[in-house]
Amino acid sequence: MAKFKVVHYINQFYAGIGGEEKADHMPEAIKGAVGPGLAFQAAFGEQAEIVATIVCGDSFYNENMEKARETILGMVKQCSPDLFVAGPAFNAGRYGVACGDIASSVQNSLGVKALSGMYLENPGVDLYKKSIYLIETKNSAVDMRNAIKKMVSLGLKLLKSEEILTPQEEGYLKRGFRKNYFADKRGSHRAIDMLIQKMKKDPFTTEFAMPTFDRVNPNPAIKDMSQTKIAIVTSGGIVPKGNPDHIESSSASKYGKYDISKFRDLTDQDHETAHGGYDPTFANLDSDRVIPVDVLRDMEKEGRIGELFNFFYATTGNGTSVANAKAFAAEIAKDLISNDVQAVILTST
Amino acid sequence: MRLELRDILIKNIQFGDVSEIKNHTLYVNRQDIESLVMEDEHIKEVLIDIARPGEEVRITPVKDVIEPRVKIDSDTGMFPGVISKVRTVGTGKTNVLKGSAVVTSGRIVGFQEGIIDMTGEGAKYTPFSETNNLVLVCHCHDQIKAQDHEKSVRLAGIKVANFIGELSIGLEPDQVAVYETLPLLQNILKYPDLPKVAYVQMLQSQGLLHDTHVYGVDAKNIIPTILYPTELMDGAIMSGNCVSACDKNTTYHHQNNCVVHDLYKKHGTEINFVGVIITNENVYLADKERSSDWTAKLAEFLGVDGVIISQEGFGNPDTDLIMNCKKIEEKGIDTVIITDEYAGRDGASQPLADADEKANAVVTGGNANELVILKPMKKVMGHMEFIDKIAGGFNGNVAEDGTITIELQAIIGATNEIGFNKLSARDY
CATH class of the missing domain: 3.40.50.2300 (Response regulator)
Incomplete structure (x- = not known):
């Protein structure tokens, strides 16, 4: 050789x-x-x-x-x-x-x-x-x-x-990947052994060390909403009926951007949720419950907000990895800025 | 409270003219099962089948799994408040048809029903590849409301399991185990030097397909309370949920809660196991605050030194898990939590939706996002048409030859959070 x-x-x-x-x-x-x-x-x-x-x-x-x-x-x-x-x-x-x-x-x-x-x-x-x-x-x-x-x-x-x-x-440094393996004992047994060690003040090894979360501080409040262009971004899975982009019911690998310029009110004829993590009945009957297009249209008409941006962005938050969510958010934020959107309503479920 | 569990080992299931148990074989008359299931006006058809360990069978979409049991020498019955009178269970004698299970399947109600493979790669991850399964593929009438659909199929499974359990009345058990928990003060006096431990069991209660029933009460409507551990063995808690298949507790898991069984194993030698605190995982913040306050209060009231907390589901309930852990630790009580992870398919992402430094002792059931490849099976009980839509599936995940690429999430019980399996995850 x-x-x-x-x-x-x-x-x-x-x-x-x-x-x-x-x-x-x-x-x-x-x-x-x-x-x-x-x-x-x-x-x-x-x-x-x-x-x-x-x-x-x-x-x-x-x-x-x-x-x-x-x-x-x-x-x-x-x-x-x-x-x-x-x-x-x-x-x-x-x-x-x-x-x-x-x-x-x-x-x-x-x-x-x-x-x-x-x-x-x-x-x-x-x-x-x-x-x-x-x-x-x-x-x-x-x-x-x-x-x-x-x-x-x-x-x-x-x-x-x-x-x-x-x-x-x-002997290599931990790379930050979680990988499954079969342990010798079942989880309940491992948990009880760990508890006994913890109560005795003996050293024990957690199977997952808690991460440090990055918290985001909100921006200062907007003073005059009547001049503000608002967009909706949701992790509640609202999509045009039929889920044209096949956004996954869990562990989403993508998000969608959908035109709502023609809609004053979302109904079960035109929108639904792709989300698999909650009871979809009420969201499917009236998707405004997750993304309040009807109310925002009223407020637009009454002059209480400047305008509702013509598109909304949606993914499913269900089991979606933080890494994917961060990547979607970075792209969406860029798009929002280039469309002069000044405020966003984020809805989750 | 003292319960004698009498195992009757079931090594095979077969169809027969008479429903009976003979020589470790469960014989089932189809007509008996069919007429029982068809009592429900919502069900228009039931297909009855048998899936044994090692057979080339895939069952999907699975809703629940139930172990046939029956109470003997008692005026109480299994699943009190649901199909038996609402009397306190957990005492006396219970026959267990060990090695058998009833599996309910049929058209999908939601996205979160899963797969049981009886052989191959998928079989490694589900405990129900090792049981002899009587499979009920239930078809409800069109236009049925999702809530009614869920309830009808849930009750069909419970009724059939109960019917089969009753076939064992009069049979001698192959093995017997006795579980006993004394009233709190007596228990503490009996083992004054051992650390006192309780089990905090979180029950899924987020809504349709995310429900659990306690003595017939929807767990959304309970405030945390205390059970004797043996109550669980008699069907005090019943699954009504299909939260991702991998980390929901089926009724079988509740009947065979392994935290309870493993705590009993060390009871009287290394620890003093005093009881079970059950709590829920409601979606409203006020409910989360109230329930986690109560679990901490009850743990303090029981005077325990440590608790095991088990979660059910993921994402939203991660907040309940961390709130329970934090508030109980703040009472000076040691905690170990059992959860699972959603670290992305590559395992590189942050695995939990909430975290706290007090949660320093964690057992994990594994990363539910990890992909698994499932070869086609000779026979499918149920329907394959949802395989790309159930949680863990994705568009285009079925190859031309029928091979499925799917997240572990879709396999029943794969990353179970009462610690039913050996699967875990570690850092690489």
Whole structure:
């Protein structure tokens, strides 16, 4: 079997070029293994070969990110490797960002599997842990041997497309993905064991650490509604009858934008809900109950509001991931602003 | 309160001329079942079928699952306030047809009814791939109101389970277990040195297809109260809901509540299990405030050191879960909560709709958004036409060869929040 080809990325310091004074070193490709790469090569043994080492100064990379990235991607492409290894960067901040950025770019743009290694508090961790595997290291090069051992082991698994086990088993930093598995005991049993430990004040491990929520403070109140253009956005699933965009009843992957310029009142002839998380009877009979088009039309006529925007936006909030909801909201907000909408009524169910 | 559960092991179900139980086989006369179900004026047709473990069968859309049981030597009956007189249950002797279940299916009432696969990938996630199931595919008259539809099919299942349970009267059990909970003060005196634990069970009560019935009362209309644990085993709580299939508690789950059973296992040795507090998950804020105040008050009143809180459903009830947890912790009582997650198909999203730092001990039934691939089955009991519309499905999720790609959400009991399964989720 032919050896796998590996390209290794390191900074000017580990290449032996110099310290901070050489941090503006331009990207350079060197044949074979250099510096820590020699230890990597020894660990890879006969299974993989470091065909090239790319060296770049930390300042150069961080201050000329696009240029550095583009140059290095070109160098990596020429080697057509099977694996790209960056660092380890330990607690060196700029080196960590460079390793994370180039490794995730190589993976995304060239489709080459990539990994790096760094210390938990390295700023590169939060930026790149979701895109690539980062082996957890201590905060200095004292940990080099150990880091290389784990990086090589994970690298070989990636090369052979073997199953990647848990962060604890492989030694990589948690990437922020929740994945199902079958535990040894059923949930009720696990809960009671956990409660007994908690009551005894013994240490216990929660199966889910509570997230920190981002709370949004509302804008100041609008003083004169009679001059205000208002739009409706809902997670209550109201759609034109027949649900033309097939918005899912739960776990929505999309939202719809629907014209209401011709409607003074929504009825069961023209609108309904796609939402699967509540009793739909009353929303299907009269969708104004979820998005108050009839009342807003009256208020428009009476001059109490400036105007109702001609479109409303709808999705189903039921089981829809926060990530999807955030992405919908960003697009909707952009569209609202470009249509000079000044206020939004958000309805949920 | 003391209850003797007498298991009669059912290893097979077959159709027969006479409805009876012989040599661990349940024989069912179709006509008996049909005439029972057809008593309901709303039902125009019922198709009766049998699904056994390992068979290439898919049942969908499933509404409820019920374990056949019967009370013997007692003037009380299963499902009090619904099909038996409204008397307090939980004492005496109850026969359990262990290994069997009645499954109700039929045209869909809402979006949130699910799938039971008897073999293959899907079977791993539902406990009902391991039971011998008598399947009732009920068809109601057209133009029926959704509320009546739900009620008719729910009662059909309960009635049939009761009928089958009664077939075991006079039979000797294969195994017997006794569960006993003393009145509170006696119980505390009996085990003065053990930590006192109660179970807070949250019942789905958000509305149509999101209801639960307690002694025949819609749980929307209860304020939190206390039950002896054995009451659950006699059908005090009945499912009327189809909140996403994965995390609703079917009636079977209520009858076999595993938190209750596992607490009993440690009762008298590691803990002192004093009782069950039930509460609801109404949609109005005032109801949420009142109910969570009451669960905390009752936990304090019982003088417990710790509680297990189980949720039912997701999203809106996440707020009830966190309110219960917070308010009980504020009383100085330790809590462990059981929930499940909606972390997106890739698992990268925030999994709960509410959170609090006091909820530091969490057991999860898994990420309900994770996708599962279900191969076509030789036989479908019910209807496949809703498979892209039920919660967890999506447009175009059925391949040409019939293979379904769907979220775990659509599988009955997959991420159950009373901790019925081994499934969990962890960080990667």
